[in-house]
Amino acid sequence: MTTTLPLPRSVQWNDTHITLLNQQALPLSIEYLELQTLEDVWDAIKTLKVRGAPAIGITAAFGLALAASRYEEDNIDAFKARLNKERDYLANSRPTAVNLFWALDRMVGSIQEVTSVNEAKTTLVHEAICIQVEDEEVCYSIGNYALSLLNKQDSVMTICNAGSIATAYYGTALAPFHLSIEKEIPLKVYACETRPVLQGSRLTAWELQQSGVDVTLITDNMAAHTIKTKGIKAIIVGADRIAANGDTANKIGTYGLALLAKSFEIPFYVAAPLSTFDPAIESGAEIPIEERAAEEITHLNGSRIAPEGISVYNPAFDVTPNELITAIITEKGILKGNYKQEIQKLFPQQ
Numbered sequence: 001m002t003t004t005l006p007l008p009r010s011v012q013w014n015d016t017h018i019t020l021l022n023q024q025a026l027p028l029s030i031e032y033l034e035l036q037t038l039e040d041v042w043d044a045i046k047t048l049k050v051r052g053a054p055a056i057g058i059t060a061a062f063g064l065a066l067a068a069s070r071y072e073e074d075n076i077d078a079f080k081a082r083l084n085k086e087r088d089y090l091a092n093s094r095p096t097a098v099n100l101f102w103a104l105d106r107m108v109g110s111i112q113e114v115t116s117v118n119e120a121k122t123t124l125v126h127e128a129i130c131i132q133v134e135d136e137e138v139c140y141s142i143g144n145y146a147l148s149l150l151n152k153q154d155s156v157m158t159i160c161n162a163g164s165i166a167t168a169y170y171g172t173a174l175a176p177f178h179l180s181i182e183k184e185i186p187l188k189v190y191a192c193e194t195r196p197v198l199q200g201s202r203l204t205a206w207e208l209q210q211s212g213v214d215v216t217l218i219t220d221n222m223a224a225h226t227i228k229t230k231g232i233k234a235i236i237v238g239a240d241r242i243a244a245n246g247d248t249a250n251k252i253g254t255y256g257l258a259l260l261a262k263s264f265e266i267p268f269y270v271a272a273p274l275s276t277f278d279p280a281i282e283s284g285a286e287i288p289i290e291e292r293a294a295e296e297i298t299h300l301n302g303s304r305i306a307p308e309g310i311s312v313y314n315p316a317f318d319v320t321p322n323e324l325i326t327a328i329i330t331e332k333g334i335l336k337g338n339y340k341q342e343i344q345k346l347f348p349q350q
């Protein structure tokens, strides 16, 4: 696996604190925060200083390891009880991306058989590091599978930021573009700006520029016209939660792009790791959709752009029904056809 891309890492473990790339400050400044407490971690997730499903999970895992490293309980049962409480606190930060719960539950599960507090503390740090290291490998694999679906010189559209900074490294939907630079397979990317909080223009445009990808920024309402006039060959997006039938929650606007892909008869791909699947829920109807503050829509950079007193609806995600998805690209391969069957093969115990 190569790591020659000029991309920063969004989350780094430092024993006494977590170093976090502040995604709210990008692209104007590359600023790192020191997260010292569980409250710092909760706030960073809630306020989108770290965002993107896998990066949220990794940060929460390190947050739990950091908090637990300071527990003064010397009884293992009391230690585990406190860890469970703090797991629930972090789980309350954002509701949609299942990676958050997946990572927190994996952390709690890692010490179930442990009988001493010291061993529990080292096990938790080790588990969080494993979650991060594995995610980088997983993203590299997703990137290679995704690249196999694209041809040299293709123009491809994406939304939000399912990039390196949303994961341990490489990204999911953006991984093929980063790898295309290393493999010298030129591709052209059209990035939707992604209202309301502009992960497309602030993060994807910046991230792809960093690695030298040919990226063009458009506003979200330019998607149909751009597909038609620029000959877009495929749309690729990330995911926050994939149900047992393949229905996929991702950034608001994704569903609209899937409908456009159908209308223009171009493939619509979802790129996501197995940690983003929620085989316990049957369909997308069961995915909780986060609604965020009205100010994300009524204000831009702190300035009001809508009338005082206006009613606002601000869902952060939408659900794309499985029948609109051409393929789901995972680290284990490319899923197509009957998603329910394909997903069941990956999660046989469910």
Ligand code: MRU
Pocket: 051, 052, 053, 054, 097, 159, 160, 161, 162, 163, 166, 167, 171, 172, 173, 199, 237, 238, 239, 240, 250, 251, 252, 316
């Ligand atoms: O609100 P965000 O920025 O956390 O939403 C992120 C997305 O919708 C991403 O596409 C998804 O988490 C995949 S990131 C690899």
